[in-house]
Amino acid sequence: MKELILLKCGEIALKGLNRGSFEDMLIRNAKYSLYGLGEWRFYKAQSTIYAEPKSEGLDLDAALDRLSRVFGVSGLCKARVVEKDFAAIREASLGYLREELEDARSFKVEAKRSDKRFPMNSPEICRELGGAILQAYPHLRVDVQNPEVTVVVEVRDFGAYIHRSQLPGAGGIPVGSGGNAALLLSGGIDSPVAGWMLAKRGVKVLAVHFSSPPYTGERSLMKVKALCEKLSPWCGRIRFFNVGFTKIQEAIRNGCPEELFTLVMRRQMMQLAEEIALQNECGALITGESVGQVASQTLAALRCTEAAVRELPVLRPVIGMDKEEIIAVARRIDTFETSILPYEDCCTVFTPRHPKTKPRLADLLTAEAALGLEPLRAEALREARWEVLGR
Numbered sequence: 001m002k003e004l005i006l007l008k009c010g011e012i013a014l015k016g017l018n019r020g021s022f023e024d025m026l027i028r029n030a031k032y033s034l035y036g037l038g039e040w041r042f043y044k045a046q047s048t049i050y051a052e053p054k055s056e057g058l059d060l061d062a063a064l065d066r067l068s069r070v071f072g073v074s075g076l077c078k079a080r081v082v083e084k085d086f087a088a089i090r091e092a093s094l095g096y097l098r099e100e101l102e103d104a105r106s107f108k109v110e111a112k113r114s115d116k117r118f119p120m121n122s123p124e125i126c127r128e129l130g131g132a133i134l135q136a137y138p139h140l141r142v143d144v145q146n147p148e149v150t151v152v153v154e155v156r157d158f159g160a161y162i163h164r165s166q167l168p169g170a171g172g173i174p175v176g177s178g179g180n181a182a183l184l185l186s187g188g189i190d191s192p193v194a195g196w197m198l199a200k201r202g203v204k205v206l207a208v209h210f211s212s213p214p215y216t217g218e219r220s221l222m223k224v225k226a227l228c229e230k231l232s233p234w235c236g237r238i239r240f241f242n243v244g245f246t247k248i249q250e251a252i253r254n255g256c257p258e259e260l261f262t263l264v265m266r267r268q269m270m271q272l273a274e275e276i277a278l279q280n281e282c283g284a285l286i287t288g289e290s291v292g293q294v295a296s297q298t299l300a301a302l303r304c305t306e307a308a309v310r311e312l313p314v315l316r317p318v319i320g321m322d323k324e325e326i327i328a329v330a331r332r333i334d335t336f337e338t339s340i341l342p343y344e345d346c347c348t349v350f351t352p353r354h355p356k357t358k359p360r361l362a363d364l365l366t367a368e369a370a371l372g373l374e375p376l377r378a379e380a381l382r383e384a385r386w387e388v389l390g391r
Contacts, residue, residue: 003080004078007075008075010072011074011173034063041053077163077167093151100149109150150165189330191287193333210243220345231390240387240389241385260367272380
């Protein structure tokens with residue numbers, strides 16, 4: 001029995017003359033996602049990518065699970081391939097979906113005839129195959145509105161494909177098609193979701209994390225690395241930068257008005273992240289900020305924070321989401337349980353009692369000028385360490 005996986009391209013089909021390059025990138029990412037699961041052959045036709053195992057015994061269920069996390073795939077399914085002959089289609093449908101049909105109480109047939117040379121049109125395929133299924137499984141009834149099993153037949157260029165209803169894919173467009181961006185990755189819930197959302201729009205994510213030993217420990221760092229590992233099946237391998245932030249935070253604590261501490265700290269993070277981003281050919285910064293969630297995320301505070309960035313745009317994909325919406329995405333992408341582990345990150349070190357919610361940029365610039373942080377930023381950049389995380 002010849003079995004493969006069909007990947008439907010969704011939004012990529014709208015890319016006009018550029019569609020081929022998006023499909024090629026999707027195939028490259030799909031191949032990479034199947035690393036360790038054997039050899040596969042990929043080819044494309046009619047807004048569909050075909051993933052065909054090159055040998056018997058490969059785990060198609062594991063492959064299906066991995067491919068469901070590849071951005072650019074709108075839907076996917078396992079399918080049996082037969083010759084374009086109705087007798088072969090009928091026999092394969094009755095056998096390939098036997099378990100599902102035996103356990104169900106209702107079904108319907110959907111047919112798609114992309115190859116117009118096939119002698120039967122779609123309604124005829126549905127009618128004849130539906131009759132054969134009722135004869136073979138007399139306990140079933142036809143339900144075109146809410147069937148328990150949908151038998152799908154696609155007559156395409158390379159053969160006839162029999163499968164159940166397709167599973168939802170990750171959507172979006174292929175990672176890498178939207179350029180590179182640097183994600184300021186804390187150990188919280190919001191920033192991994194922000195990185196995932198930009199990866200869905202084709203952005204290749206680089207992660208920048210700030211640690212403050214001894215105020216933050218090794219477990220805190222391992223937690224953030226674990227978040228990168230969780231994002232990797234969606235985003236691909238992630239270049240992870242760990243920037244030591246202790247000396248800068250201590251200088252701010254010792255010389256900055258307390259109510260401005262958090263904003264001065266975040267401005268320093270943005271400047272350091274931008275330097276790393278520019279050195280790594282990134283076109284933007286990504287943060288997990290959401291309006292009004294904390295004192296440093298009021299509109300006035302966000303304006304002051306963004307003013308520290310010289311060249312790059314700051315992308316905030318969760319800016320209008322409330323916490324429950326963000327948590328729902330975090331659960332979907334399996335980062336939530338890691339994000340709530342009780343290991344603090346440097347954003348919570350030296351938290352002011354009464355942070356400024358309506359800061360003035362002039363006050364922040366005055367406070368920063370008195371601190372003389374440029375040498376400490378240069379030192380932090382020199383001593384930053386990076387590694388590649390994910391499979």
